[in-house]
Amino acid sequence: xxLEILDLVIIVALIIGWRITWLATRVDRANVRAERTWAALxxxxxxxxxxxxxxxxxxxxxxxxxxxxSDAANAALEPNLSRHDREHAESYLxxxxxxxxxxxxxxxxxxxxxxxxxxxCRRLHNDAVATALSLRRRRTVRILKLAGRAIxxxxxxxxxxxxxxxxxxxxxxxxxxxxxxxxxxxxAEPRAPAxxxxxxxx
Amino acid sequence: MTAPRTxxxxxxxxxxxxxxxxxxxxxxxxxxxxxRQAGHRPYVLAPGELGAATEGLDVExxxxxxxxxxVRYNGSVARVNFGPLSAARVGRWLRKGRFDVLHIHExxxxxxxxxxxxAAEQPVVATFHAATPRSRSMxxxxxxxxxxxxxxxxxxxxxxxxxxxxxxxxGRDAVVIPNGIEFDDFARWRPSTGQEQLAGSPRSSDHPKLxxxxxxxxxxxxxxxxxxxxxxxxKTRPDLEVIVAGQGxxxxxxxxxxxxxxxxxxxxxxxxxxxVFVAPHLARESFGIVLLEAMxxxxxxxxxxxxxxxxxxxxPRDEGRLGEVFAAGDPDALAASVLRxxxxxxxxxxxxxxxxxxxxxxxxxxxxxxxxxxxxxxAAPAPWAEMSIG
Numbered sequence: 001x002x003l004e005i006l007d008l009v010i011i012v013a014l015i016i017g018w019r020i021t022w023l024a025t026r027v028d029r030a031n032v033r034a035e036r037t038w039a040a041l042x043x044x045x046x047x048x049x050x051x052x053x054x055x056x057x058x059x060x061x062x063x064x065x066x067x068x069x070s071d072a073a074n075a076a077l078e079p080n081l082s083r084h085d086r087e088h089a090e091s092y093l094x095x096x097x098x099x100x101x102x103x104x105x106x107x108x109x110x111x112x113x114x115x116x117x118x119x120x121c122r123r124l125h126n127d128a129v130a131t132a133l134s135l136r137r138r139r140t141v142r143i144l145k146l147a148g149r150a151i152x153x154x155x156x157x158x159x160x161x162x163x164x165x166x167x168x169x170x171x172x173x174x175x176x177x178x179x180x181x182x183x184x185x186x187x188a189e190p191r192a193p194a195x196x197x198x199x200x201x202x
Numbered sequence: 203m204t205a206p207r208t209x210x211x212x213x214x215x216x217x218x219x220x221x222x223x224x225x226x227x228x229x230x231x232x233x234x235x236x237x238r239q240a241g242h243r244p245y246v247l248a249p250g251e252l253g254a255a256t257e258g259l260d261v262e263x264x265x266x267x268x269x270x271x272x273v274r275y276n277g278s279v280a281r282v283n284f285g286p287l288s289a290a291r292v293g294r295w296l297r298k299g300r301f302d303v304l305h306i307h308e309x310x311x312x313x314x315x316x317x318x319x320x321a322a323e324q325p326v327v328a329t330f331h332a333a334t335p336r337s338r339s340m341x342x343x344x345x346x347x348x349x350x351x352x353x354x355x356x357x358x359x360x361x362x363x364x365x366x367x368x369x370x371x372x373g374r375d376a377v378v379i380p381n382g383i384e385f386d387d388f389a390r391w392r393p394s395t396g397q398e399q400l401a402g403s404p405r406s407s408d409h410p411k412l413x414x415x416x417x418x419x420x421x422x423x424x425x426x427x428x429x430x431x432x433x434x435x436x437k438t439r440p441d442l443e444v445i446v447a448g449q450g451x452x453x454x455x456x457x458x459x460x461x462x463x464x465x466x467x468x469x470x471x472x473x474x475x476x477x478v479f480v481a482p483h484l485a486r487e488s489f490g491i492v493l494l495e496a497m498x499x500x501x502x503x504x505x506x507x508x509x510x511x512x513x514x515x516x517x518p519r520d521e522g523r524l525g526e527v528f529a530a531g532d533p534d535a536l537a538a539s540v541l542r543x544x545x546x547x548x549x550x551x552x553x554x555x556x557x558x559x560x561x562x563x564x565x566x567x568x569x570x571x572x573x574x575x576x577x578x579x580x581a582a583p584a585p586w587a588e589m590s591i592g
Contacts, residue, residue: 026349033355033581040581040590116570120377120577124356127375128581131352134373 023138024146030132034153037125041156044118045090049073051111052097055104065100072096087158094161101162119160126155210242210575210589213301213324215292217283217313219250222449223463225381225491226307226331229360232382233305234263236568247295247314249283267291267314283314292317302589303327303575309354310347310372319350325582327574329358330368330376356578358571363509377574380514381491382567385560388470388498409443410544413476413501415469415492416483418460419450424482424506427533429455431482434537439544447472473499478543481505484530490514497524497559502552504539506530514558524555 052073056066076089097115104111136147216230227248234244246264267283268291292314296304301324309319309328319326357376359365368376412432416423425446436442436457446454447461447469454460464472473479479496483506490511496503497514503525505511516523526543528535580590 022349026352030352036583037581040577043580044577113573116573117577120356120574121580123375123377124577124581127357130373130375 020140020144020146023135023140027132027135027141027146028148030128030135031147031150031153033128034125034132035150037121037128038153038156041118041121041125044114044121046077048111048114048118049076049093051114052093053077055108055111061103065103068096069100083154083156087156091159094159098161115161122156122158122160126157129153129155208241208591210237210302210572211300212237212242212244212575213296213299213304213318214244214246215304215306215315215318216246216248217308217311217315218248220248221250228491229329229331229381230307232384232564233568233571236382236564237572240568240572242572245299245301247292247318249314265295267295284312284317288314289317289321293321296321296323302586303579305329305571305575306354307331310351316350319353322353325355325578325586326353327356327358327571327578328354329360329379330364331360332364355581356574358574361510361513363513379570379574380562380567381494382564383491383494383498383559383562385498385563387466388473388495389500389556389560409441410439410477411443411445411475412478412480412540413472414444414446414448414480414482415472416448416481417450418446418448418454419452422484423448424484424531425452427482427484427506427531427536428480429458431533431536431540432457434534435540438541445472445476469495470499473501476501478502478504478540480536480540481511482530482536483508483511493525494559494562497555500552500556502526502543502547503555504528504536504543506536515555522554524551524558 050073052069055061056069056073072089072093076086076093078089081089094115097111101108132153135141136152141147214230214234216227218224218226220227220231230246230248234246237244244263247267248264249267250269251266267288296318304318304322304324304326306315306319306322306326306328308331309315309326310330319328351372351374354374357368357374358379359368359376360379360381362378365376365378368374412435414425414428416425418425432442432444432455444458445461446458447464449463461468461472473496476496476499479493479501481490481493481496481503485508490505490508490513493503493505493511493514503515505515505525505527507527507530511527515525515527526539528539576590579586581587582590
């Protein structure tokens with residue numbers, strides 16, 4: 001009799017243990033992905049700003065436009081910006097690139113490619129953040145502190161800009177006059193999973 | 203330091219057999235073709251054998267997981283694989299392939315797609331076409347499925363409506379990249395300037411020709427609605443010719459000419475000879491690829507008001523929409539729309555529809571997919587991250 005109960009207790013304990021391990025794996029994976037996608041987004045944004053700068057330096061566009069673009073790009077490249085300021089600086093760069101987009105010379109397709117890349121990376125990052133946050137909010141995860149000491153990730157919010165929302169003209173596309181597919185999203189669109197944003201992290 | 207290899211080894215998993223035609227299969231083949239032209243190396247894993255539809259795909263690039271079993275899923279019969287044997291084959295394919303990126307189509311179906319997602323170690327890009335399960339089956343399947351969904355590094359949805367389902371039911375996000383078409387195949391039959399069309403329709407010499415493409419015996423393709431509407435159209439247009447092409451057996455009225463299953467060439471020819479193309483689908487059409495092919499061919503469109511069709515055609519209130527739309531399932535509205543198209547041809551709109559379809563050519567769509575591969579790789583650990591530079 002007592003043996004049977006012991007068996008039962010062991011089985012239940014094993015199941016619970018397995019479930020917790022499994023959950024911990026998922027939390028870890030989500031945290032790692034949120035970090036990696038942030039690194040990728042960060043790099044993509046830096047490349048975008050650099051491309052914008054190169055364009056200004058290399059081609060003979062008018063000095064007013066050059067000043068506008070280089071100012072916005074430099075602001076975005078400023079080291080040690082707070083998250084909030086970075087979001088603003090990147091959004092501002094998007095707006096400036098939109099505004100001057102038509103004036104840029106033909107060689108801007110590489111810049112467009114970087115814009116598209118940054119836009120995709122941002123989507124991947126915010127998606128990863130949403131997954132990580134929804135896992136962290138689980139009671140088991142909070143009580144057992146399965147998230148460890150990983151910093152709570154935050155979505156990166158910025159305007160992608162018209163030039164950047166287009167899905168085409170990415171690194172692999174030949175610099176041609178192909179009409180682009182541009183149905184990704186408008187900046188005004190309701191953002192995807194509310195998961196990351198309901199309980200705004202402090 | 204060696205220069206980074208820019209060509210990607212892409213493992214693509216298609217859950218449905220190529221023995222039968224279908225939207226997902228066509229998408230996989232079209233993408234594989236694009237990838238090869240762009241200098242990448244696509245490998246395809248799918249159930250069944252290579253059919254006639256897979257022309258142009260190298261056999262060495264294709265691996266079959268064996269005969270597929272027909273099951274009902276998501277409102278239609280799908281032929282898929284599952285079980286331990288399939289799982290072992292999928293695992294072997296993944297190990298041998300050493301892919302830089304794994305592109306899984308319809309990841310959350312009971313099929314090799316889910317098995318591949320489960321076993322994947324490399325970065326995973328997943329395309330959601332239609333068969334995204336509703337919340338209930340997700341809850342029932344529980345943590346196992348959740349864990350699988352979390353393994354997806356980058357999601358792609360084929361339309362805004364498909365993305366909404368992903369967001370709401372899976373809690374994930376997806377980049378919207380539409381399906382691609384081989385624009386030139388469909389458009390090459392007609393002069394690109396369209397002046398001929400503007401001067402007057404060169405097609406129907408005598409009878410106006412109405413066509414329908416799609417499975418005949420699948421209710422959601424809406425052939426019943428069309429068949430109910432045709433007598434109403436014939437009251438004013440007794441000379442109307444009705445041609446349907448697609449798989450499946452069903453009794454048809456004698457005025458309806460059925461061509462059965464047709465090959466791509468015949469489909470292109472048919473589209474190019476038609477005066478009106480009707481898409482009377484009732485529900486759950488993830489993406490209007492037939493619509494785009496018809497648009498590329500320069501046929502006037504009459505389509506039911508489904509979200510995914512409206513994504514392509516534009517809103518019904520929009521003056522500039524690219525075809526006639528009617529309330530899904532309403533034969534009267536369908537008949538009225540067809541008559542509007544036949545009585546008042548609008549060649550400018552047809553041309554605009556065609557130019558709109560050009561944006562869905564694989565050259566543009568495929569490049570965007572590769573951009574997503576690179577983005578997913580750039581967030582991946584060391585051995586893969588270096589492949590992110592194109």
